[in-house]
Amino acid sequence: MIKLKNSALMRDRCLINGEWISASDGREIEVDNPASGKIIARVPSLTGSEAETAIAAAKAALPGWSRLAAKDRTAILRRWFTLIVENADDLAALMTAEQGKPLAEAKGEALYAASFVEWFAEEAKRVYGETVPAPGTDKRIIVMKQPIGVCAAITPWNFPAAMITRKAAPALAAGCTMIVKPAEQTPLTALALGVLAEQAGIPAGVLQVITGDAKEIGGVLTASDTVRKLSFTGSTEVGRILMAQSAPTIKKLSLELGGNAPFIVFDDADLDAAVEGALASKYRNAGQTCVCSNRIYVQSGVYDAFAEKLVARVAALEVGEGHQPGVTIGPLIDASAVEKVEDHIADALAKGAKLLIGGQRHALGATFYQPTVLAQATQQMKIAREETFGPVAPLFRFETEEEVIAMANDTEFGLAAYFYTENVRRTWRVAEALEYGMVGHNSGLISNEVAPFGGVKQSGLGREGSHHGIDEYLEIKYLCSVIA
Numbered sequence: 001m002i003k004l005k006n007s008a009l010m011r012d013r014c015l016i017n018g019e020w021i022s023a024s025d026g027r028e029i030e031v032d033n034p035a036s037g038k039i040i041a042r043v044p045s046l047t048g049s050e051a052e053t054a055i056a057a058a059k060a061a062l063p064g065w066s067r068l069a070a071k072d073r074t075a076i077l078r079r080w081f082t083l084i085v086e087n088a089d090d091l092a093a094l095m096t097a098e099q100g101k102p103l104a105e106a107k108g109e110a111l112y113a114a115s116f117v118e119w120f121a122e123e124a125k126r127v128y129g130e131t132v133p134a135p136g137t138d139k140r141i142i143v144m145k146q147p148i149g150v151c152a153a154i155t156p157w158n159f160p161a162a163m164i165t166r167k168a169a170p171a172l173a174a175g176c177t178m179i180v181k182p183a184e185q186t187p188l189t190a191l192a193l194g195v196l197a198e199q200a201g202i203p204a205g206v207l208q209v210i211t212g213d214a215k216e217i218g219g220v221l222t223a224s225d226t227v228r229k230l231s232f233t234g235s236t237e238v239g240r241i242l243m244a245q246s247a248p249t250i251k252k253l254s255l256e257l258g259g260n261a262p263f264i265v266f267d268d269a270d271l272d273a274a275v276e277g278a279l280a281s282k283y284r285n286a287g288q289t290c291v292c293s294n295r296i297y298v299q300s301g302v303y304d305a306f307a308e309k310l311v312a313r314v315a316a317l318e319v320g321e322g323h324q325p326g327v328t329i330g331p332l333i334d335a336s337a338v339e340k341v342e343d344h345i346a347d348a349l350a351k352g353a354k355l356l357i358g359g360q361r362h363a364l365g366a367t368f369y370q371p372t373v374l375a376q377a378t379q380q381m382k383i384a385r386e387e388t389f390g391p392v393a394p395l396f397r398f399e400t401e402e403e404v405i406a407m408a409n410d411t412e413f414g415l416a417a418y419f420y421t422e423n424v425r426r427t428w429r430v431a432e433a434l435e436y437g438m439v440g441h442n443s444g445l446i447s448n449e450v451a452p453f454g455g456v457k458q459s460g461l462g463r464e465g466s467h468h469g470i471d472e473y474l475e476i477k478y479l480c481s482v483i484a
């Protein structure tokens with residue numbers, strides 16, 4: 001039983017058109033706690049027909065919502081922001097129960113999720129157009145921005161709250177309506193956000209939260225011509241599928257996909273800061289974030305010192321069930337996640353890597369894994385080419401700046417990259433040479449609501465957050481008016 005202050009947030013129904021419904025055929029999805037493997041809830045497995053109903057509800061609500069004055073949407077979104085903050089502890093309890101992250105991280109995510117609602121509540125009032133000097137005196141030209149219409153969001157399990165508000169907040173702020181389909185592993189947080197949206201006064205039909213078979217629901221959302229925009233966060237593999245399924249209806253797409261972040265430590269770095277940055281970037285959410293450092297490149301002159309310091313800090317990480325005080329590393333999401341970590345470590349060791357700490361399943365069993373550091377990693381290993389999505393830090397040695405830039409860019413991914421140097425000239429050279437959408441200099445944590453979050457190459461399309469984020473939900477219209 002998940003202990004909540006506000007029991008109304010424990011919802012096992014889907015939200016469509018202001019109604020909380022079960023699946024018409026009674027099908028359900030079991031939700032388990034990854035730390036214990038125990039079933040903690042069951043939510044509806046809606047049919048494709050019910051997904052169509054959700055789309056119809058969003059379509060019907062669109063005129064009323066899009067014609068509201070921007071400041072009226074602002075007021076409603078601000079109430080949603082306030083309610084998320086007021087209920088952050090309960091949202092955290094739900095996240096820790098269904099995703100496993102430690103309570104402190106889950107609370108941080110609830111507030112992070114709220115920050116997108118606060119940010120876009122304000123951005124609603126700043127959807128500006130422009131006037132353009134006409135080519136002739138007989139005309140006037142203006143450019144306006146209008147909401148794109150009915151939007152769909154498909155979100156991942158690793159950030160059950162923030163990946164939803166990072167889409168729903170700009171969509172609603174822009175005057176769009178939305179259907180959200182959360183990951184089957186983490187529906188409870190999404191449904192709780194739906195409860196709070198209702199309480200905030202978001203009208204029926206403006207926001208739907210539906211659970212069900214990913215392929216069936218995704219197939220309906222991508223095939224519908226009523227759905228004019230799809231925002232997806234998840235693996236690059238699924239992103240490709242959804243992109244292809246959206247092609248027949250020419251949907252506008254936002255894709256926040258996989259990563260393979262390099263973390264580069266130069267000889268002239270502040271080594272202690274670099275160790276702390278690597279720890280934060282690598283082991284946050286047990287390494288299950290899209291912007292986790294996946295490869296740690298250390299220049300020869302500081303390689304041994306960095307490795308020693310990092311191992312000492314990793315040894316102090318506390319593995320356990322997320323509700324337990326002091327726990328900093330929770331379980332991985334499921335058995336296949338553990339198997340992928342084991343596969344990457346075994347491959348690395350077989351190709352010459354050296355185990356410095358960890359490297360085994362944790363004594364707690366289930367999906368707990370020991371935080372791990374590997375030395376002598378090389379580009380030929382799977383861990384250099386694939387997103388590990390687990391608490392494993394492979395250390396690569398390099399000699400020159402040119403060499404490490406080439407290695408860092410040697411991937412089809414381009415989401416986040418990090419580097420540590422105290423040299424200002426090197427800072428500009430490296431920041432401009434790295435082929436990534438986001439670069440952290442002397443920081444391992446770069447995610448916030450004010451900056452444009454997103455990737456290049458096969459890490460995605462578009463940006464979330466920042467003043468760019470609302471443009472993903474707007475269409476540009478130009479008016480040419482003859483006045484003579």
Ligand SMILES: NC(=O)c1ccc[n+]([C@@H]2O[C@H](COP(=O)([O-])OP(=O)(O)OC[C@H]3O[C@@H](n4cnc5c(N)ncnc54)[C@H](O)[C@@H]3O)[C@@H](O)[C@H]2O)c1
Pocket residue numbers: 154155156157158159163181182183184214215217218219233234235236238239241242255256257258259289290291387415459460
């Ligand atoms: N770029 C980012 O901002 C970002 C953020 C978080 C996670 N991710 C990426 O997501 C991945 C981990 O999350 P995940 O395991 O939930 O990803 P996933 O791609 O397996 O699933 C993401 C969502 O897509 C749905 N889905 C899966 N297959 C589908 C299909 N065939 N049709 C329609 N929907 C489908 C799932 O139900 C879930 O809701 C990692 O690769 C991570 O890098 C990226």
Ligand SMILES: O=C[C@H](O)CS(=O)(=O)O
Pocket residue numbers: 158159288289290291447448
């Ligand atoms: O998995 C990556 C998400 O985008 C989480 S965060 O925005 O980096 O916190």
